[in-house]
Structure formats: C-alpha cells, structure tokens
Amino acid sequence: MFLPAGSQDETGVQIANRLKASEIFRKVSEKRNFKAISTPVVEYAHTFTNEIAGMDLQSMLKWFNSEGEIEVLRPDWTAAVARAIAKQHQSFQKWSYQGSVFRMDKDGTENRQAGIEIVHADPFLGESECLLTAIQYLKEIGLEEYVIELGHTAIFEQIIKPLKLDLKEEEALRMAMHDKRMDLVEELLSNYPEEIKDALVQLIDAYGGSDVITHYEHVWANQPELLAILQHIRQLINLLEATGVSEVIVDLGRVKNLPYYDGIMFRGFVTTDGSTCFSGGRYDRLYKQFEQETSAVGLAFDVDQLALHMETKDSLTKACIIATPETHSIAEKYREDLPEDIVDIQYHVHNEAIYSAIYTVILDNNQYKVVKR
Template sequence: MFLPEGSQDETGNLISNRLTALEIFRRITNSRNFRPISTPVVEYASTFTNDVAGMDLQWMLKWFNSDGEIEVLRPDWTAAIARAIASQHPSERKWTYQGSVFRMDKHGTENRQAGIEIVHEERFLGESESLLTAAAYLNELNISNYVIELSHTGIFEGILTLYPLNDEQKRQLHDAMYEKQEDYVKEILKNTNAESLIQPLIELMDAYGSREIIDEYKQRWQDTPSLLEILDQIEELIRLLEQAKVPEVIIDLGRVKNLPYYDGIMFRGFLVEDGSTCFSGGRYDRLYKQFELQTSAVGLAFDVDVLAKHMPVIQPSEKLCFIVDSTTHAYAEQYRIEHPDLRIDIRYSVDSELVYDRIYHVIKDRETYKVVER
C-alpha cells in the first residue's frame, strides 16, 4: 500500500554484503586498470529504443518531459556507456561502472549492477579480460562454486541464412529458440520451403553441456566454414578458462541473444547452489554503429543483489555500549576513534529493549577517565 509494486525496503546483512561486494569490485577493477564511469540515471528513451539498441520501451519506467520527449530511468548500462564514450579518445579502452538499472520485466524494478566494458580492443583480448576479471572477482568474494556458460549469436543467425525465410519467420524462430519451444518451431516451419530446418533447430536446443559438444558439431558443420570458425572461437576461450582454473565451463550452442545489440560471443555465470545467474554479457560491436564507429566492444554485468545473497555472512564484531554523560562523552568518542575495529554505541542511559554484548560506564575521576564494565 505504501510502496509501488516492485519496490521494497531492506535492512541488515543483505545491505552490508552488497556494499562489501561493490567495494571489492571497485578494488578488483582498479587493480586491472579499468577507469570508472557513471551515466545519469535519467536518459532519453531513444538511447535504448533506437534501431541498433533495439530495447522495448514497454518495460521501461518512463514519462514525457516538458518538451514532449520521452525520458526513462536507465534500463541498461551498456547502451548508456556507449553513448557516453563514443566521443572519447580511443586510448581509453577499459571502463567500469556501478549502479542500478530499472526495468518492469524483472523481479523488482530496481536491479543493482557492477560491470565492465572493453572497447577498441582486439577480439580475443577483450573477451579474455572480461571473463578473467569475472573469475577474479568471484574468487575474491569467496564464491567458488560457479559455472561459466559460452554461446554465440552467429550460430542461430548463420544457420537461418542458409534457408529462404522472411524477417517475420526469423523473429518467430528467435522467440521459439529463446523459450526452447519445439512445438512452436514446428508450427512456424511446417509447409514452408524451410521445413528441413525443423530437426536441426530442435537438436540445437539440446546442444548444451561440456566441450565434447563442440567436437560433435564440428563434424555436423564441416561444410560450413563460418560456423566452424565460431566453434574455434568458443574453444579458444574454453582453453583459456581451463588454464585459469575456472571451476567449470559449459557451452550452449542453441542460445539466442536476449538483447538485440549482441553480435558475437555471449557469456553467463551461474551459481551452482541454486542456478541463479550472477553475471551476463557478450560482444556488441554493432552498438557503436549508431555513432558512426566501426570498433570492437565487449563487456559483462554482475547482478550485485544475487551476489549479496550468496556471499558468506560476515560475523559482526561485538556490540559494545559506553554509558556516558556530558562530561565524559568526548572521551568516549576519542576512544571510539582510536579503536576503529570495535563497534561502540555511546548512550547516556540504556533501556531494556537495547541489547549489547558488553556494557561499560565511562567515569571521570578528577583529571583521569576510567572505563568500567557493568
């Protein structure tokens, strides 16, 4: 009744874990030479809904400004950062950000993220740095039980180019593959000139698992060089992650893009404990074409809310209370400053509703002060 749908108040460990996660992310990215960037929380809708970015206005928090332009609360970091850095000198290549995005098609309208973007960089280097930064961050959070999934937009899109399909049929097949709906694939393609595509797409939905799938599909696609090249790219990243001691890497050859601007490798991180997605990202070179830039761009974003729920709970230090009066308050404050590792509450009296591990009185005896446990 007192909050809009999707909004919520929070207290306690979740907030502490989130702040800790963000501080560790800042430290990790700083050590890897990423430059911080922040964009306004209010943007023009066209930044995200143009033909290249292609996001759906329906799910954004929006309004009309005094000039009749549609403004939105930032629904996506990548498109916003592309707008912000398109005019920057290309010598700046690695960017990091922290902050919320707002979308009505998610659980809760506000989602806290921390992410990285790498632009103007050689393909494999950018993808490697993205994934190795993700692994380093998870390890620093003491989250070791995770899986990295690799996929590529060019597989599904490349297969469709081999068949006589119109744009509407391609869109419908994309939706069917995204939802893993075999019956929908059959319905779209039956009685068309591309009916022979039904079985390959259904089998592609199940092309999910260990790297052995790549060997199988190299045999299937031995006469399609463009698809073989994609498999080689995925395999190259798998080798890197294995050498970096990433716990587990899987492949999903049938995955299609969830954001229109992706145009290459895609990756996600899953937490084994409950299967939740802790990060996602990929390549999006085409996003910069709207700024007349032909360049490379890749990145990923962590769901900080998910990480905060899965981080080990840090046990707080003892909660101490110093009972003082107006003559001893300044001494107790100085004591607190000199002992930053202690959690000290200063009060003039304590009622029964307040709970502490230990309670002390600060007493002034002539020119000296004493701290006496009650």
C-alpha cells in the same frame, strides 16, 4: 504507505554486502586498468530504442519532458556507455561502471549493477579480459561455487539464413528458442525444410561440456562458418581451463536476449541456486549508429545477487557503553579506547546478548571512568 510494485526497502546485511561488493569491484577494475565512467540516470529513450540498440520502450520507466521528448530512467548501461564514449579517443579501451538500471520486466524495478566494457581492442583479447576479470572479481568477493556458460548469436542466425524469414517471424522463432520450446519451434517451421527444423530442435539440447563442441564439429563438418564459431568457443574454454576454471559449459542453442548482441555471449550462474550473477557478450554493431566499425564486448554483474550470496562476516566485535545524558560525553571519548570494536552507546540495554562486551560509566572518587562489566 505501501510501495509500488517492484520497489522494496532494505536493511542491514544486504546493504553492507552490496557496499563491500562495490568497493571490491572498484579495486579489481582499477588494478586491471579500467577507467571509471558514469552516465546520467535520466536519458532520452532514443538512446535505447533506436533501430540498432533495439530495446523495448514498454519495459522502461518513462515520461514526456516539457519539449515532448520521451525520457527514461537508464534501462541499460552498455548503450548508455556507448553513447558517452563514442567520441572519445580510441586509444583508451577499458571502461568500468557501477550503478542502477531500471526495468519493469524484472522482478525488481531497480537492479544494481557493476560492469565493464572493452571497446576498440582485439576481439579475443576483449573477450578474454572480460571473463578473466569476472573470475578475479568473484574470487575476491568469496564466491567460488559458480559455472560459466558460453554461447554465440551467429549459430542460430547462420542456421535460419536460408529461410529468409521476415523480422516478425524471426523474432517469434528466436523467442521459442530462448524459451526452449521444441513444440513451438516445430510449429513455427512446419512449412519449412525438415532438415532446418530438425537442426534447430536438436540445438535446444546442445548444452553441456566441451563434448558438445566435439559432437557438433562432426555435425557441421561441411559448414566452415559454424566450425569457426566452435573453434572460437573452444579457444575461450582452453583459456579459462588454463587459468584454473573447470566449470565451463556451452549452450549452442542460446539466442541473444538483447537486440544488439552479435557474437560471443557469456553468463555466470551460482551453482547453489542457479541464479545469474553476471552476463554479457559482444556487441560490435551497437557502434554502427556512431558510424564506427569497431570491436566491443562487455559484461555486467548483478550486484544484488552477489550480495545475497556473499558470506556475512562480522569483522568487528560489538561493544556497548551504558551511559546517561550526563555521562554521554565520557562514553563518547572512550570510543578511542576501543578502536577494533563497533561501539554502541545506550542508556538502557534490552538485549545484552547482541554485544560481545558491555561497559558502564561510573563515578569513582569524584571522577568518571568507564569499566567493563
């Protein structure tokens, strides 16, 4: 039978790497005092589509339950965790999770994630801990070729504030910025002040190292709100560089890709192919639906991508014991003599080259024993 679009079978290395990545994440997050949390894979759609969370129902796998309510397969961990911990005591701040999300607007319907959420903490502490946890985790799984990107939702929002756009106009402009479409930005703002249009068009190319921040500190010298954002980003860059991370870039023209983001945003890219290995950011406003004014920040790792980029190592050698139905039990007992090996029992071997050693069960003086060939 064929599979639905977005579904796929997996075997071997990808699964092994993903399991290894999962176990390393559990250890790293536990040692950094994150408390594990799990939410149901089936949730009410409203958890993700309410006015504050703002996610698009069209991209979700959904159905009507017997009571006429729309249920979905979990499309997002952050909104689900927020629902789960909203009534928890605020003394505990750090949460970690592992599991799949399901979206129809991705290359694969199912995407395995591991992530962290830090709530009710000092804002800079939360952001720092997110990024430093990401750095440690990538180091532990052996991924060294990556770059961290920083952005901020309020830059775009502050610049367009004088335009007083309606929601539809703002979203169209946001998408044009997201897609780096200078021509479309100019078209959408053709009837608005030239200086704002030019500022946004130039912002699309505001991408690179800390020199970009230096440049915009001069450009925005008379705009204290934007200068404060630049100072915030520079402070994070200084922290990362002080811990030995040199590959940090900024994208001042980046806009939020999830409606509930409302502050600093960060992503990690694998430098060998440009794929995203983690993403996240600040989302304080998400907790307003629970009548809470608090700080909240988190990030999620794409475990499928991490598994693809992990170096595959055979930690154990592979041995084969050739037996028969009558001698199978003898071969099984011999496993204890090969504790450092993967042991495969076969009756016939078609490809000896895949084994580092081959053993045979023989009869010697009316006694069975296992000998190496």
